Amino acid sequence: MPRVHGLGRSLFAGVLLAGVSLAVVKLLLPDSAMPPALMASAMIGAASSAAILTFFHFESRHAREMRGRVESLSHPASEALSASAGDEMDALAASIELAGRQLHVVVESLQRESSRLESILGSMVEGVVAVDPLLRITFVNRAFADLMGVPSPVAPGTPLVQVVRDQVLAGMFTSVFAEGEPQRKKMVLAAAGARSFDVQMSPLAGDPQRGAIAMLYDITELERLERVRRDFVANVSHELRTPLAAVCGYAETLLDGALDDSANGRKFVEIILAKARQLNNIATDLLILSSLESGKPPTAEPVSLRQSLESALRTVEPTARARQVALICDKTDDLNVLGYDVRLEQVFVNLLDNAVKFNRLGGEVRVEIERSGENAVVRVQDTGTGIPSRDLPRIFERFYRVDKARSRATGGTGLGLAIVKHAVEQMGGSVTVESDFGRGSTFTVTLPATSERVAAPEAVVN
Numbered sequence: 001m002p003r004v005h006g007l008g009r010s011l012f013a014g015v016l017l018a019g020v021s022l023a024v025v026k027l028l029l030p031d032s033a034m035p036p037a038l039m040a041s042a043m044i045g046a047a048s049s050a051a052i053l054t055f056f057h058f059e060s061r062h063a064r065e066m067r068g069r070v071e072s073l074s075h076p077a078s079e080a081l082s083a084s085a086g087d088e089m090d091a092l093a094a095s096i097e098l099a100g101r102q103l104h105v106v107v108e109s110l111q112r113e114s115s116r117l118e119s120i121l122g123s124m125v126e127g128v129v130a131v132d133p134l135l136r137i138t139f140v141n142r143a144f145a146d147l148m149g150v151p152s153p154v155a156p157g158t159p160l161v162q163v164v165r166d167q168v169l170a171g172m173f174t175s176v177f178a179e180g181e182p183q184r185k186k187m188v189l190a191a192a193g194a195r196s197f198d199v200q201m202s203p204l205a206g207d208p209q210r211g212a213i214a215m216l217y218d219i220t221e222l223e224r225l226e227r228v229r230r231d232f233v234a235n236v237s238h239e240l241r242t243p244l245a246a247v248c249g250y251a252e253t254l255l256d257g258a259l260d261d262s263a264n265g266r267k268f269v270e271i272i273l274a275k276a277r278q279l280n281n282i283a284t285d286l287l288i289l290s291s292l293e294s295g296k297p298p299t300a301e302p303v304s305l306r307q308s309l310e311s312a313l314r315t316v317e318p319t320a321r322a323r324q325v326a327l328i329c330d331k332t333d334d335l336n337v338l339g340y341d342v343r344l345e346q347v348f349v350n351l352l353d354n355a356v357k358f359n360r361l362g363g364e365v366r367v368e369i370e371r372s373g374e375n376a377v378v379r380v381q382d383t384g385t386g387i388p389s390r391d392l393p394r395i396f397e398r399f400y401r402v403d404k405a406r407s408r409a410t411g412g413t414g415l416g417l418a419i420v421k422h423a424v425e426q427m428g429g430s431v432t433v434e435s436d437f438g439r440g441s442t443f444t445v446t447l448p449a450t451s452e453r454v455a456a457p458e459a460v461v462n
Contacts, residue, residue, distance in 0.1 A: 127197075127216035130204065133177050135160045135170060138211055147192040147216070164191050169199065169214070176201050176212045186219070195220040235399035239282055239414065243275035285415035288346070289398065292422040300427065302450045303341045305369055305376055306334035312348035313367075320356045326364040327352070335369060335376040337447040339427035344447075347423050348380075350416040351443050355382035363440075375429075376449040381442040387435040395433065396421040420445075 127144030131137055137158045145152035150163050160170055168187045176183055182202035188194055201214040250268040258265050313327050320327050337344070355365040363383040370377050387395060394400045399414035420443075424431045429447035 126218070128213065129160075129163075129216075130211055130213040131160050131173055132211045133209060135173060137163065139213075144216065147189075147195070147218070149191070164189065166191055172199065172201055173212055173214070176203060189216075196223050232398060235414070236282075236286070239399060240279065243278045243282075246275045247272050247279075282415070285419060289415055289419055289422065292343075292419065292426055297426050298340050300338040300340065302336040303339045303344050304334055304336055305344075305378060305447075308341065308344045309348055309367055309369070309378070311345050312352050315349050316352045316356055319353065320365070323356060323359065324362050325356050325359045327356075327367075328364055329367045330369075335371055336450040337376045337427070337429075338450060339429075339447060343423045343427065347420050347445065348378075350420050351380045351445075354416060355380055355384065355441075355443075358382070359384035371449060372446070374449060375446050378445045378447075379442055380445075381440065383440045386437040386439055387433070387441055388437050389435075392433060392435060396431075 124141060125143055127147050128139070128141040129137060129144050130139040136156075137154055137160055138156055140152070140154040140163070142152045145154055145163075148163050154163060160173070164170070166187075166189050168185075169189065172183055172185060172187075180203055182200070184198070184200045186196065186198050188196050196219050198217040198219050199214055200217070201212055203212050204210040250272050254265060254268055258268055309329060313329065317327065352365060352367075359365065359382050365383075366379075366381045368379045368381070391400075396417050398418040400417075401414050421431055424445055424447065427447055429445060431446075432444045433441060434444070435441035
């Protein structure tokens, strides 16, 4: 059946009304009055047609306006769609249907984008939390929940104070809502184990009424490293200043006339030489420590523990003889470990040198080797003064000395045990210490062993 458009409907309705009017007049009026009646009917029909035509004209105009608005929503950057078949109401319906389909596509796109953003925020190692103006949580990622020690996920709408009881963070959110400006602050959160954070906070989409989001960067390790760096610079300055002051002082004394005093002049030169050697030792140990901390380690290879220990024992033997300290290496099977021969020998030299220097007159240093599962264990035990329990946690720190006066008197740099720790860890092992103050200390080095085992040599006794 052909479709009748707006103007055709108006004309059809006008003709129909005119016909109805003629029929009514014919029934009600005699035949003699027909000509005037027909005229009246025609006039009524024409008036009705005009009224209906006017109605449909305004209807079409309103429909076109509505269609234009719908199409402007669907295609804001393009021209209006071409007219479809049918009248303006059909075109309006088609535009609404098209707008609905496009709105569905937009909603799906927004949902995908929202899921992508949540996945990105959820996988970040930094803690992320978003709240509404009433400080109720709207989003929390896993990192933030783990930092605060709460199960994940956190239900939306949970009050922030139930997750973070620190008032500093809540006060920062309140300031952002009040001022509407991003803020940044460093703070320590007790709920996160007293860790330090750099907190950056800003309103959502620039409108504080929509909420605010905070990102927490854990800077605890950075602050620790910064403290270590400051302490290191201070310690290096102090360690270098002391021998340099002695060198400068004795050199000035010699220049002021002590060169003519043969006895004292020689003594002053010997002191200058000793201090210069101490400076050289500090510089050497610093270079070694820097290489261990930042340099690429060489390829690990099987190294004989026995050979490294014998070489280290020969190195410290003159010092031990001068202090009347016996060096004893118990008879044991040799073991090969995965490591670096130069570094391993340096580890044992530092441990044995400390055991000799801080020993009592007539004391002894005993070395033991044994296998423990997949590891080789070396123990260096002395009968010296021991280490107070309060100092045990810090003896592997750079420049840390238990007895500062005695350590400097023996020529120590304060870096030996730090080098031991870094070298052993670089070889995949560990070093620990046990001490009985006043009776001696035992340092235990554990290294990964190879499957090779060689015959036991004779014990070495000095």
